[in-house]
Amino acid sequence: MKTLLKNGISFDPQTYQVKPIHILIEDDEIINVSETQMEKLLTDEVVYDLKGNLVIPGLLDCHTHLSQSFGRGIYDNLHLTQWLVTMSNKFNLTEEESYQATLLGCVEALKSGTTTVAEMASAGPHLDACIQAIADSGLRADVCTAIGDYQEGENPPPDMTTDQVLDVMRNMHKHWHGMYDGRITVRVSPVGLPACTEELIRGSRDLANELGIGIHTHCSEGETETQDAYTRFGCSEVEALEKFGLLGPDCQLVHDIWLTEHDKQLIAEYDCSVVTCPSTNTKITDGMPPMPDLYKMGVNIAIGCDGEASSGTYDMLQEARLVSLLGKVHTMEADVFPAETVYKMMTVNGRKSIGFDARVGEIKPGFKADLTIIQYPAPHLIDERRLMSNLIFSATGTDVLSVFVDGKPLMWQRELLHLDEQKIMADILQTMRNADHLLI
Template identity: 75%
Template sequence: MKALIKNGIGFYPPAYEVKSIHILIEDGIITKLSEDEIKVAADVKVFNVGGNLVIPGLLDCHTHLSQSFGRGIYDNLHLTQWLNKMIYHFNLTENEVYLATQLGCIEAIKSGTTTIAEMTTAEPYDEICIQAIADSGLRADVCSALGDFQEGENPPPELNADQVLEEMRNTYNKWQGACDGRITVRVSPVGLPACTEELMRGSRDLANELGVGIHTHCSEGEAETANAYERFGCSEVEALERFGVLGSDCQLVHCIWLTEHDKQLIADYDCSVVTCPSTNTKVTDGMPPMPDLFKLDVNIAIGCDGEASSGTYDMLQEARMVSLLGKVSSMDAVMFTAEQTFEMITKNGLQSIGFDTRVGELKPGYKADITVMEYPSPHLIDERRLMSNLIYSATGGDVLSVFVEGEPLMWKRELTKIDEKVVVAKTLEAMRKATHLMP
């Protein structure tokens, strides 16, 4: 099947110059990109984007979409208190999990995201969560937040290491390559504070056997990081190295309480780091040392995390925060330029996930995962400074249309796969009844 996205303007790397852009798509793949108009046969589906800004679809590299139901419930809590509340009280019904996840998908699509790395937090309904994502049309690399060790005052885990690994294998068997390859799976011990050495070593063995990567929280909270010292006599990153977890297929989420040695280990093992600035600031995780990791050439991607901690699935807002926090925490005004930050939400995201499929850039041979932003607008206006406008001034609210593999998930602000009005109305009704969620 052929499609044409015509009459846009777009960035042309490496200098990100703004020029006209026309994109020919065949079977979901970009086959031609041109500044000049592309002539096509009458049977080709044409999307005229009318001079608006065309960018690669954004990659959100860490989400817990079902937590969209928890937005605002657990405000004004420090991470340790927040974790206790979440684990004791945040038990959604099957219907709530589906609605909450679709609500998260709507927000992601409407703000220009085309790929998510979802760590489900909906036990025992993780399957429902993945199904809701599959139904949305988003591209997703999915895993479940599973542990086998009692963390702090949390309830004891229900599964041992073998049972957790079996669940991960079952998820892989059911979902790897589903929806014509749009859904992939990775191995995800939730994080060392809630995992045993046995589970961490088993996760690496399973990831190697299945040929997939590992996704795990790492060094997020000060107290949680200190607990790792008590249990293992070393930092979380050092323990992960000892258990064989670190590698270029490893996404470490947060990475705040790092020693200098930890930073060097992350660089030496070529791990990717996913930073989640709204969560890190809102639940007072701490200041992520991304500038130090950047100077060590670590691949940095960005995630919105769950809305119960971050309050948003808008990647442009997260990108803006990463750049601003990077500048002020390093007191270096050239840290995290608009162009460098844009790469964190596009090509760096792909590198962190390690898909075989190519997304995150507009190039022949890449999947046609594409976002269209309203242009010109009061805050997206100067062609010579458009990348700066995009990172520092635009938000997800400027997104008009979103494509995955050349198929619109949203066209002119109308969703095509999800009935937004129905999902919002049903979710509001469910939220009003959900007294079981209140702390």
């Protein structure tokens, strides 16, 4: 089936100036991109008139815990260390709640222009319910699970051995990798060194190599937790990950705040991708992410919204803005992280960090038709010569009009076409009113 998106505007990938765009899609793939009007080719071709609105690649959110949408607003004023203990003790969802909470997160992400998530599902026994919700939402997803085999700080001890944890990851790959025409892929995910043994880190690398998939892990997020590595392993967290063989170009390291200069060099040397989550880092006082240093060293930086129980949002445009602002104030250099740089972080850099055979994050023939349409003009998005800057510093997810994944319109003119949003909201509101067990 062919689909034509006509009469849009988009950014030139070199100059970032806007130009007209018409996009022809066959099934799930972009087959032609043109500045001039394309003739209607076939009688069964479906045509969407974009009426001058702005088309950008679907955004890649490279670190989420979507089921945490039910924790939004409950744990606002806790520091990371206390937040981790509280989440471990209180944030326990039933299977139905896990499905609903994840679907709610997906709806918010989709309506904010995200088309791909790197989801670290934190649902324990209800992992399948979380992944099913993502699959049903229509999002593209690289999924893994937050799983460890060592007691972190004052958290409750894990109830699984190293081998059992690795079996969960292996089974997850067996059941989900490549499902939904390849829209769902799986990654190996020791949750983070503070909650893992050396054996699990080494086993995770072996499993990733055996299955030919990447690795996703939290890294150097909290000051106290990062310091614990010196007590346990006699070196920094990143140095331990290197010693245990985890680092490599297929490795996504999430947060990366409490880094030594040697840690930064190792991350650059091993060509790891870093995923920065600025709302979480500021809201639960993780610390100031040293992204400008890593950027200057050539590290690939992508952006994640993290879980709503710590960040409060799945809006990638808000996160990108915050990445830029934090970089500026951290270095006191006003030209750090201009709009074009953070735009790349949530598109092409995200693609590089996730992989997906390099076929998302750009609008060109041969790529997946994952597209986000932004309303233009709007009071804060008028001057077309400065539209990139205005998109990053003035727009939010509510400016997103329409979203396509795999060439299918999941949202058109703010209406979800494949989900009954009103019923979903009504059912979830009812569930949340009865979810007092999550409260502190």
